[in-house]
Amino acid sequence: MLDPEEITGSFTHCGPSCDYLLLITAVPMIAAGVIALLKQPYRKTASTLAIGALSFSLLLSIIAFTGVVLDWTHGIVTRIVFNFTWFRIGASNVDLGWVLDPLSAVMLVMVCFVGLLIFVYSTGYMKEDENYTRFFCFMSLFAGAMLGVVIANSTLLLFMCWELVGLTSYLLIGFWYQKPEAAAAAKKAFLTTRIGDVLFLLGIVWLFAQTGTLLFYNNGAGSIEAVALAGLLNQHAAWGLTAAGAIGLLIFAGAAGKSGQFPLHVWLPDAMEGPTPVSALIHAATMVAAGVYLIARVYPLMQAGATQGGTTAALTVVTWVGAFTAVFAALIAVAQNDIKRTLAYSTVSQLGYMMAGLGMGGVAVGMFHLITHAFFKALLFLGAGSVIHGCHGEQDVRRMGGLKSDMPLTFLTYGIGMLALCGFPIIFSGFWSKDGIMEAAEHWSVTKAPFYMLIIGALLTAFYMTRQLAYIYYGHWRGGKPAHESPAVMTVPLVILAFFTMALGLIGTPAWPWFRAFLDGRSTNFELHRVIEPGLFVLMIVSTSVVVAGLILGWRIYGDRSPKATEPDALEKTMPRAWSWLRDRLYVDELYGKTVIAFYQWWARVADWLDRRVFGGAVTGVARSFGLWARLNRFLDANVVDGSFDKGCDELAVGGGLLARVQTGRVQTYLRILALAVLALAAILIWSSRA
Amino acid sequence: MTPLAGYLLIAALIFSIGLAGALTRRNAILVLIGIELMLNAANLNLIAFWRYGPHPELLTGMIFAIFSIAVAAAEAAVGLGLVIHIHRHAHTTDLDQMNRMKG
Numbered sequence: 001m002l003d004p005e006e007i008t009g010s011f012t013h014c015g016p017s018c019d020y021l022l023l024i025t026a027v028p029m030i031a032a033g034v035i036a037l038l039k040q041p042y043r044k045t046a047s048t049l050a051i052g053a054l055s056f057s058l059l060l061s062i063i064a065f066t067g068v069v070l071d072w073t074h075g076i077v078t079r080i081v082f083n084f085t086w087f088r089i090g091a092s093n094v095d096l097g098w099v100l101d102p103l104s105a106v107m108l109v110m111v112c113f114v115g116l117l118i119f120v121y122s123t124g125y126m127k128e129d130e131n132y133t134r135f136f137c138f139m140s141l142f143a144g145a146m147l148g149v150v151i152a153n154s155t156l157l158l159f160m161c162w163e164l165v166g167l168t169s170y171l172l173i174g175f176w177y178q179k180p181e182a183a184a185a186a187k188k189a190f191l192t193t194r195i196g197d198v199l200f201l202l203g204i205v206w207l208f209a210q211t212g213t214l215l216f217y218n219n220g221a222g223s224i225e226a227v228a229l230a231g232l233l234n235q236h237a238a239w240g241l242t243a244a245g246a247i248g249l250l251i252f253a254g255a256a257g258k259s260g261q262f263p264l265h266v267w268l269p270d271a272m273e274g275p276t277p278v279s280a281l282i283h284a285a286t287m288v289a290a291g292v293y294l295i296a297r298v299y300p301l302m303q304a305g306a307t308q309g310g311t312t313a314a315l316t317v318v319t320w321v322g323a324f325t326a327v328f329a330a331l332i333a334v335a336q337n338d339i340k341r342t343l344a345y346s347t348v349s350q351l352g353y354m355m356a357g358l359g360m361g362g363v364a365v366g367m368f369h370l371i372t373h374a375f376f377k378a379l380l381f382l383g384a385g386s387v388i389h390g391c392h393g394e395q396d397v398r399r400m401g402g403l404k405s406d407m408p409l410t411f412l413t414y415g416i417g418m419l420a421l422c423g424f425p426i427i428f429s430g431f432w433s434k435d436g437i438m439e440a441a442e443h444w445s446v447t448k449a450p451f452y453m454l455i456i457g458a459l460l461t462a463f464y465m466t467r468q469l470a471y472i473y474y475g476h477w478r479g480g481k482p483a484h485e486s487p488a489v490m491t492v493p494l495v496i497l498a499f500f501t502m503a504l505g506l507i508g509t510p511a512w513p514w515f516r517a518f519l520d521g522r523s524t525n526f527e528l529h530r531v532i533e534p535g536l537f538v539l540m541i542v543s544t545s546v547v548v549a550g551l552i553l554g555w556r557i558y559g560d561r562s563p564k565a566t567e568p569d570a571l572e573k574t575m576p577r578a579w580s581w582l583r584d585r586l587y588v589d590e591l592y593g594k595t596v597i598a599f600y601q602w603w604a605r606v607a608d609w610l611d612r613r614v615f616g617g618a619v620t621g622v623a624r625s626f627g628l629w630a631r632l633n634r635f636l637d638a639n640v641v642d643g644s645f646d647k648g649c650d651e652l653a654v655g656g657g658l659l660a661r662v663q664t665g666r667v668q669t670y671l672r673i674l675a676l677a678v679l680a681l682a683a684i685l686i687w688s689s690r691a
Numbered sequence: 692m693t694p695l696a697g698y699l700l701i702a703a704l705i706f707s708i709g710l711a712g713a714l715t716r717r718n719a720i721l722v723l724i725g726i727e728l729m730l731n732a733a734n735l736n737l738i739a740f741w742r743y744g745p746h747p748e749l750l751t752g753m754i755f756a757i758f759s760i761a762v763a764a765a766e767a768a769v770g771l772g773l774v775i776h777i778h779r780h781a782h783t784t785d786l787d788q789m790n791r792m793k794g
Contacts, residue, residue, distance in 0.1 A: 665790030668722070672714055 018080040018100040021064065021151050024057045024108060025161070029144030035137040046133040047123045050140040054119055057147060058112035065105040069518070077521035078102065081153050081217050095214045099153035102519050103363065107150045107293055110371050114285045114378050115143050117493040121382050122277040124489035125389060135175065135275070142168035146286050150293065154214045155204040155223070158294070162200075162258070165287050166193050172282060173274040185270035192267040196257020203250030207301075210235060210243055216297065229304040241313055244304040248314030251298055252321075259291025260348045261355060262325040266589055268348055272340040276385030279340055284347050284381045285374040292354045292370050296363045311446060315359045322355025323441075323450035323457075328586070330460035334467070335569070335582035338395050339384045342468050346421065347377055349457060353437055356450055361440025364516040368508045369433035371515075375504060376420035376430055379497035383414035386486040386494065387472060394479055397471035398563065404473040406483045411473050413494040418469055420501045422462040422551065425544045429505035434458065436508065436516070438543055439536065455546055462550025470558040478564065510536055698739035706732035719774045719784045723767065730763045 031053035035046045071078040083097030098104075119139060126135050145168060148161030174186030208214055211228040213221060220227060235243035255261070260268035271283045282288070295302060295318060302314045311319075326349050333345035350373050358366030388395055390407050404411045420430035438458075441451035477483065485491070507514040510530045517524035530536070557570045572579040581587070709728025716722050734756045741752020778784055 667786050667789065668714055675710060675714065 018064065018098065019082050020060060021082065021098045021100055024060045024064075024112075025144050025148040025151060027056050027144070028053045028140045028147065032137050032141035032144060035133055035140060038133050038137075040130065040133055043132045046136040047119070050136040050143075051116065051119050051123075053140060054112060054116045054143055057143070058109070058116055061105070061108040061112045064100055065109045068100065068102055068105040072102065072518055072521070075523065078105075079217060081215070083153065083215055083218055086156075092212065093214075094156065095154055095218075096157045097153040097215055097218075098151040098157070099217055100151070102521065103293075103296060103367065104150050106367065106371060106515075106519070108147060110374050111143070111146055111150060111286050114374055114497075115146075115281055117496055118277050118281040118285075118378060118382065119143075121280075121385070121490050121493040122275075124487050125277050125385055126275060129275075131175070135172075138168050138171050138175070139278075139281070142172065142282060142287070146290065149290050153216050153218075153222075155207065155216070156214050158297075159201065159204055162254075162290065162294075163197065165282075165290060166190065166197065166258070169193075169271070169282050169287055172278040173271045175274055175278065179273065181270075182273040185267075185273040189267040189271050192264055193257040196254045196264055199250045200254020200257070203247045203254065206243070206250065207232075207247050210247075224298055224300040229300060232301075233305045242305055244301055245313045248298070248302045248304075248312070249317060251301070252295060252314060252318055255291030255294045255355075256321060257291070258294075259288050259351045259355070260325075261291070261321050261352065262328055263588070265325060265329065265348045266592065269336075269341050269344040269585070272338070272344050276340065276381060276388060279344070280378045280381030280385065283344065284377040288347060288351055289354070289370050289374060292351060292358065292366055295355070295358050296367050296370075299358070299363050302358075311359075311444070316446065317359075319356050319359030319444070319450055322352045322357075322359055323453040325349065325352030326356060326457040327453045327460070328352075330457045330464065332582055332585050334460060334464045334571070335579055336464075337397055339387060339397050339400075339468065339472065340381070340395060342397075342464060343377070343380055343384055346380075346461065346464070349461065350377065350421070353434065353454065353457070356454060357437035357440060360444045360450065361437060362520075364519040365436045365440050367519060368436055368515050372420070372429035372433040372501070372504050372508070375497055376417045376428075376501045379413060379417035379494060379501055380421065382490070382494055382497065383410055383417060386410045386490050387414075387483075389486050389490065390483040391479055392481055392483075397468060399479045400472045400477075400483075401475040401479075402473070402477045403483055406477070407485045409485060409491045410494065413491075413498040414473070415469065416498045416501055418465045422465050423458055423543060423547050424551075425540070425547070427502050427505065429501055429503075429508070431543075431547075432505045432508045432510075435510075435540060435543055439539055442535075442539060455542070458543060459546050459550045462547045463554045466551050466554025467558045470555065470560065474560045693743075695739055695743040698735060698743075702732045702735040702739065704732075705729075705735065717785050717787060719777070719786050719789070720771075722786060723770045723774065726770075727763065727767060730759065734759050734763075 028050070031049045035049055038046050068078045079099065079101040081097055081099045083095055085093045086096045087094050119136075122135065122139065126132055129135065142165065145161045145164035149158055149165060152158035152161060170186050170190040173189050174183050176182045177186070207223050210232055211223040213223050213228070215222045216224050218225070222228065229244060232244035232247070233242050238246070241249070257264045268283060268288065272279050274283070302318065303312060306312050306315075329345045329348035329352060333342050333349065336342040336345060350369070354366045354369045354373070357369050387400065387403065387407065387410060390403070390410070391400055394400065416428070420428040423431045423434040425431050438451065438454060441454055442448065444450060506512070508516065510533075511527060513524055561570070563570065568576075569579060584590070706729050709725045709730075709732060712725030712728065713722050714725075716725065737752050737756045737759065741747060741755070744752070774784060777789060781788065783789075
């Protein structure tokens with residue numbers, strides 16, 4: 001299958017090879033396979049294998065990343081690809097391949113690192129679970145598939161890993177499948193993302209049909225390189241879109257499904273039925289970011305044919321959907337009482353920020369927020385897991401309170417994560433990444449509406465996070481059994497993530513925009529004065545004041561009150577109508593229930609009726625007519641066929657009896673008959689010759 | 692009367708004697724002798740037709756007769772062997788009593 005000549009013939013440029021990248025994704029997958037064969041009691045082996053495999057991937061990722069960074073410091077923009085032909089159908093090649101460039105290198109390190117911390121954390125969190133080995137099998141498979149999405153240089157490989165990621169997400173949301181809600185949530189996640197994935201697949205097939213190649217980058221012959229894009233721009237699809245724009249939109253539909261963008265966001269909050277480490281790894285840090293990463297990966301396609309203002313139809317759609325989702329989900333998050341559900345809506349909202357960042361500011365802006373968000377959202381989720389663990393499985397924030405003193409380490413790290421999520425200035429990475437998006441939004445050529453939407457989103461974010469923090473950590477304890485701090489295996493990853501949550505800000509400040517320059521392939525240096533440039537400085541003041549306003553507002557309403565669970569929420573008292581709308585998630589689920597699901601059920605009933613009456617009737621009719629035919633045959637058989645056959649047999653028996661008499665056993669009788677026969681023969685011959 | 696007709700007449704006579712013997716005798720050995728007589732009558736015919744036929748120089752009839760004699764000898768050996776065996780078994784050579792293989 002792997003023809004060596006084809007492999008060696010397709011390096012993009014001669015540099016270090018990147019064939020070892022496959023190991024990054026293969027090793028966790030192999031580990032998953034081995035764990036799948038382990039029996040339940042081999043718990044230690046399972047977790048060790050999973051952690052070991054991911055550590056190995058992390059090591060390779062760091063090696064790859066270092067190589068790319070070194071190239072970059074020498075002024076080379078790395079893009080090494082490793083392509084090969086999997087098989088051929090007719091005249092077209094089905095190619096697979098992987099790529100190492102700044103984008104994939106950054107993402108690889110992030111996924112491996114966050115994943116590894118969460119794996120370690122899981123050994124503590126899942127300690128009591130009897131299906132510990134199954135858990136690590138799925139987690140390892142997920143890690144492998146996710147890393148496959150990251151390195152893929154072929155739409156086919158990307159789509160395969162994409163679907164594997166979806167599958168593991170389904171398996172892990174439904175990990176506690178005994179709970180009906182978990183099973184339903186898993187199904188919902190799978191079906192909702194499937195809608196996006198079908199459109200995504202259409203986009204891929206269209207792209208393949210137009211460009212004739214599955215590869216993204218292939219020495220200038222790839223599907224998102226200049227030649228192919230020029231061809232795509234000449235094709236016109238419907239509604240004034242070019243083929244590039246239409247394909248971009250279809251791919252964005254897939255990304256929206258995976259990244260929980262409105263209107264396909266409904267599965268993500270429900271996905272919190274899974275174990276908390278799963279929520280942290282898959283539904284906060286990595287998998288949901290895959291959609292954002294996908295857009296970043298096909299960015300040349302999204303950007304193809306950009307007009308003067310630097311935007312295209314596809315990017316405009318991405319921006320609007322992102323900005324709308326950011327506000328929409330933040331609004332809902334305000335009124336959620338489940339600790340993980342608030343975080344889930346917050347994730348949806350932040351993914352909206354990333355999309356908006358991609359749409360308005362380019363790859364680096366969106367990706368920087370993706371990376372910082374992965375760290376602080378993983379931190380928040382793991383913190384939430386620690387809280388749930390400490391509160392003996394309680395998830396309702398109204399039944400917590402005062403955990404500040406019971407769980408000091410969790411509180412500290414959670415606070416850091418929360419401030420980073422809100423975008424609190426200077427030392428938190430979230431501030432810098434969100435500021436990048438804000439700046440891009442302010443300079444967007446089309447309209448400033450997304451900028452204001454994002455500002456409102458930031459205000460809401462600060463508000464609901466303060467509300468949650470006040471509920472959980474301040475006031476007095478309102479639960480049953482007193483809470484306790486989690487073991488070190490859970491808190492140490494929290495501390496590490498908290499450290500990176502703060503440290504990551506250093507590489508993305510306007511003074512030293514290392515990350516941005518790295519992804520864009522430019523060089524950069526440290527210049528403090530860029531921070532205090534008037535435009536940027538004003539923007540920073542604005543966003544800071546918005547965040548602070550949100551924090552103060554939240555604290556004024558919720559701080560130190562410790563309301564009871566039965567008591568209506570502080571906001572509910574002032575505006576009950578709006579509150580119930582928000583609490584019920586703006587009725588999107590109900591809307592889907594009334595429209596899509598109702599239609600589907602109606603259609604199912606129609607199909608059922610058709611099946612029973614029309615097709616069932618036809619089948620029964622055929623069966624009946626065959627029954628009649630069989631009965632007729634039986635009658636004919638018994639009376640006509642059998643009768644004649646029996647008669648024939650009787651005749652044969654009589655004839656046999658007659659002939660048997662000739663066989664006397666006397667040799668001389670035979671001889672006599674023979675002699676007579678010869679005489680008769682002779683007589684016939686003589687007589688006939690005479691005639 | 693041509694010489695051929697004479698030979699044929701003699702052969703017919705021998706054949707008839709043999710056939711009569713085979714049909715009338717009860718002793719199996721005598722029946723065998725009758726059969727041998729008939730065979731030899733046939734052999735005589737073969738030689739006569741060859742000798743007075745269109746190509747007496749080709750030796751065809753002679754070869755045919757020698758083959759026939761060889762086959763007859765083999766047949767006689769087998770027949771006698773059977774008769775001896777039956778005699779040992781049933782202490783008789785009467786053909787009318789040898790009817791155990793009747794169908």
